[in-house]
Amino acid sequence: MNFSDLQIENKLKKSIELAEFKTPTPIQSQSIPISLTGRDILGTAQTGTGKTLAFTIPMINKLLKDKNAMALIVCPTRELATQVMATVLKLNVREIGIGNALLIGGESMQKQLRKLGKRARIIVGTPGRINDHLKRKSLNLSKVNYLVLDETDRMLDMGFTPQIEEILNYVPKDHQTLLFSATLPDNILSISQKYLNNPERISVGSLSTPIEKIKQETFEITQDKKYHELINQLVERSGSILVFVKTKHGADKIVKRLKFDGHKADAIHGNLRQSKRDRVINGFRNGNSRILVATDVAARGLDIPVIKHVINYDLPQVPEDYVHRIGRTGRAGKEGSALTFLTPSDRSMWNSISKLIDPNYKPPQRDREQKRSFRGRKKGKGSFNRNKRFRDNKKSNFKEKKKLFKKDDDRKTSFNGKKNFKKKNDNRKKNFKDKKKPFGYTNNPQYFGKKDDENPRSNDDRKSSFKNKKKFKNRKRPKSFKFKKFKKR
Missing domain, CATH: 3.40.50.300 (P-loop containing nucleotide triphosphate hydrolases)
Structure with a gap:
């Protein structure tokens, strides 16, 4: 047709x-x-x-x-x-x-x-x-x-x-x-x-499988070595390259480093004005910049036939976006390649992507063994239970000490002795309370040895003396009273 x-x-x-x-x-x-x-x-x-x-x-x-x-x-x-x-x-x-x-x-x-x-x-x-x-x-x-x-x-x-x-x-x-x-x-x-x-x-065609002519590769790497490997891949590959990252800040940061290292690169993400976006895309189309670093905003609808390679620097947030990312290459029946960096933390997302592409996909044996080891660990086993084991040892030592205290008869007698000492103290307190306390306090040696009757002033006398003090309040001074001034001779 x-x-x-x-x-x-x-x-x-x-x-x-x-x-x-x-x-x-x-x-x-x-x-x-x-x-x-x-x-x-x-x-x-x-x-x-x-x-x-x-x-x-x-x-x-x-x-x-x-x-x-x-x-x-x-x-x-x-x-x-x-x-x-x-x-x-x-x-x-x-x-x-x-x-x-x-x-x-x-x-x-x-x-x-x-x-x-x-x-x-x-x-x-x-x-x-x-x-x-x-x-x-x-x-x-x-x-x-x-x-x-x-x-x-x-x-x-x-x-x-x-x-x-x-x-x-x-x-x-x-x-x-x-x-x-x-x-x-x-x-x-x-x-x-x-x-x-x-x-x-x-x-x-299938909704989840990428185009057949796209060659897909994965590269297992740690996070700190990603950028150095990206440089190696850019040197080894020829033609225009689209690099996908997770964040806008990450895209700008990588472009800055690439320019510093002598590569022609531009970034495209949601923070750019439309005029700037158009300039970046046209520059990439015309070959002014060989590398385009993009977030997922460019994963859909970016129809640039010159893209030969797609590098997934970071994995997408949604498994479906992987298909759209690598679909930027291999357009209109042309061949293309897609490389994905995989860190240890990307394993679960990569399994989800692989399952989307192939429903019969099963995760590697080591991933399943790791899951089993995490789920099947019993208490007291493995390096994660080191602190628990230490606490258990402390508890067992404490219980053994308790047993030793119970078995020791000499210690029992010493505890009984302490009880007798308490009884003696209680008796002494009672005797002290029974003694009449003297009125007031003095350091006069003549006071000691006197009888209670010889107390010079009783409470009643003290009360009456306080009443007499009121008389002084009513006493009036003469009007002509003056203080005499003494002059120095």
């Missing part, structure tokens, strides 16, 4: 020839004839199989037939939206002349408003920016009858579900929907049941 055999408008056939698209890929040959009939499609295929052209050709054909119709293509990332628009522009030459607008974050809002004001009928954008225009009322989707959700699984992973549902509220119910996804989890199936009308299910 060729594109010329399709039942499409002649203008579109000419533009396909000018764009040098010759033979359709399996996903294109299966989905294009069905979508031309107006049916909804639920399509799944690996990355780099030509999904973009599979929904772009029927879209332009529909807009050529219906002059009032509109099309909306929703993509997860700015890069993918930009590349979809590039494919649209390849087909939408001057002879066709359908107005279009690219609505993505990081670009001038005024430029987008001007595009929308020129009656744009093809809208390509990301969920966030499309919703911004809907809130501003600068975008009207009431005439959209062709809707494409590209890389839907990625959009759901990125948390765009509320935005997508908000967009679908503005789209008329009577429209054709094409949903494309690299994987098919349960949330995709639930969305297809909710928004697709009796869709045709199209699947090309």
Whole structure:
């Protein structure tokens, strides 16, 4: 089958020839004839199989037939939206002349408003920016009858579900929907049941296995030696290389070190402005920089045919992202290679990735033995129980000492002796209490030996003396009283 055999408008056939698209890929040959009939499609295929052209050709054909119709293509990332628009522009030459607008974050809002004001009928954008225009009322989707959700699984992973549902509220119910996804989890199936009308299910190849022409390798290494091995791999390999890391900070850090070591490298991640992203990608395409260090934001939708090698410096957070990472090489039937660095802490994630690619995969014997050894350890065994053993020894020694105390008869007698000593002390205390305590305290030796009756003053006398003191308060001084001043002679 060729594109010329399709039942499409002649203008579109000419533009396909000018764009040098010759033979359709399996996903294109299966989905294009069905979508031309107006049916909804639920399509799944690996990355780099030509999904973009599979929904772009029927879209332009529909807009050529219906002059009032509109099309909306929703993509997860700015890069993918930009590349979809590039494919649209390849087909939408001057002879066709359908107005279009690219609505993505990081670009001038005024430029987008001007595009929308020129009656744009093809809208390509990301969920966030499309919703911004809907809130501003600068975008009207009431005439959209062709809707494409590209890389839907990625959009759901990125948390765009509320935005997508908000967009679908503005789209008329009577429209054709094409949903494309690299994987098919349960949330995709639930969305297809909710928004697709009796869709045709199209699947090309396995959803989880990478493209066969990609040579996959692993390299076991420790974390501190990763960068030195990366340098070795960059020297040994020829051609452009895409290096995947875990964080934005890690990408910038590696690029800084690579530039210091004399390598041409650039970083791409979520913190870059759109203009900077475009410059980085164009520079990599044109060969200005041989190495591109990226986070998972570039794992999907980055269509750069020149990528010959992919190096997974860090493993992805989700097993499915591994397939999309290495899918950046081996595009359009070309050969490619993928190298993955594995540290001891990556073992469980690598097992999950291997199981995704091959459901019959079983972890190596040593991994299973390690799991058993951790689960099957009993108390008191192994190096981990050294402290416990020390505590147990202390307890046993303490118990033995107790037994010794119990067996020793001499110690019993000594304890009884202590009891007798306590009794004597108690008797002495009682005798001391019985003695009458003298009133007051004195150091006069004549006082000792006197009888109690000889006490000079009793309590009653003291009380009366205190009463007499009140008389002094009422005594008045004469008015003419003055202190005499004594002068020194």
